[in-house]
Amino acid sequence: MYNNYIFDLYGTLVDINTDEDNPMLWDKLSMFYSFKGAKYSKEELKKSYQNKVKKELSLIKNTNFPDFPLDKVFLSLYEEKGVKVSKDTVLDTAHMFRILSIKYLRLYDGVIEFLEELKRKNKKIYLLSNAQSLFTAYEMKVLDIEKYFDGIIFSADLGIxxxxxxxxxxxxxxxxxxxxxxxxxxNDSLCDIEGAFNCGLDSLYIHSNLSPDVNSELKSTYSILDGDFKKVSSMILK
Incomplete structure (x- = not known):
């Protein structure tokens, strides 16, 4: 039926739980910055980080759904303290932040089997994700799924x-x-399903544990309301 399968990532293929308000995160991250010469208290670091994120988002005017690469913020936090660091240090800092925020990271049951089935049938697989490449590209490697995709686009890289x-x-x-x-x-009735509908694409909605509430008409072509990813193959792969 279809030759090209475009996936969302988090809540669709990947089950993740993060907590960026965890005091331990900011305590450890402030220590990491201080190790590099940029001394922050955990409270100061969190406040400065959040303010910088808000400012960067406010500068994007061509969309109502902005995004940007967070490495700008991690670098700016060093510069605020007059500390010069390499790109590798900025990346390490971002990874420290992300790792400290993650409670768990795993694939949903049936994901690998379906991706393998798509490959066997010579289908093309793409990823369209509201995500940061400096986090997500590495998480995909950890989960060993990046090899399945013929093309990947992250929102932070396009600013949308x-x-x-x-x-x-x-x-x-x-x-x-x-x-x-x-x-x-x-798994998101607005971002994934209504967005696809407005663009003229068929869609499959999976109501997972990470799905926002559905507050309007669900515009998907197909729906799996019990979150069972194993049903995807029989529904849309022929």
Whole structure:
């Protein structure tokens, strides 16, 4: 039925739990910055980080759903204290932040089996994710799933998130995808499903443990309301 399968990541393929308000995160991260010469208390670091994120988002005017690469903020936190660091240090800092925030990271049951099935049938697999490449690309390697994808686009790299149609058009144009034989698969009724609908794409909605409440008409072509990813194959792969 379809040749191109476009996936959301978190809540669709990957089950993740993070807590960026965990005091331990900010305590350890402030110590990491201090080790590098940028001395912060945990309270000061958290406040400065949040203010910088808000400022960066406010500067993006071409969309109602902005995003940006967070390495700008991690670098700016060093610069605020007059400390010069390498790109590798900024990346290590970002990874420290992310690792400290993660409670668990795992795939949903049936994900690998379905990706393998798609490959056996010579289907193309793409990822369209509201995510940071400096986090997510590495998490995909940890989970050993990056090898399955023929193309990946992260919102932070384009400055635009789903459900903005510009984000959907970016993957369609970059990989020359025909809408008629492509499908979006995701767990968010607004970002994944309504965004795809407005762009003219068929979609499959999976209501997972990470799905936001559905507060309006669900516009998906197919739906799995019990979160069972193992049902995806029989529903949309022929």
């Amino acid at each position: 998130c789903k459900p903005d149609g510009q984000f959907y058009n970016a993957i369609l144009h970059k990989f020359n995808l025909n809408k008629k034989n492509s499908i979006m698969i995701g």
